[in-house]
Amino acid sequence: MSEEKTSKPGFFKNLKAEFKKCTWPKKEELAKQSALVIVISVLLGVIISGFDWGIRLGLQAMNIVK
Numbered sequence: 001m002s003e004e005k006t007s008k009p010g011f012f013k014n015l016k017a018e019f020k021k022c023t024w025p026k027k028e029e030l031a032k033q034s035a036l037v038i039v040i041s042v043l044l045g046v047i048i049s050g051f052d053w054g055i056r057l058g059l060q061a062m063n064i065v066k
Contacts, residue, residue: 025033059065
C-alpha cells in the first residue's frame with residue numbers, strides 16, 4: 001500500500017537537490033538566445049512564405065489554381 005503514495009518522503013529533497021545542480025543562464029545570455037530564436041523564427045517564416053508564394057504563382061500560371 002505504501003507504494004501507491006504519490007509523494008514519497010525524499011522526493012522533494014531530491015527534487016531540490018537536482019534543481020541546485022542545474023546551471024541557469026545569466027540574464028544577458030538569456031536575452032541573446034531569446035533574440036536569436038525570434039530572429040530565426042521570423043526568417044524561417046519569411047522563407048516559408050516565399051516558397052508558398054512561388055508555388056502559388058506557378059500553380060496560377062498553369063491554371064490549376066485561381
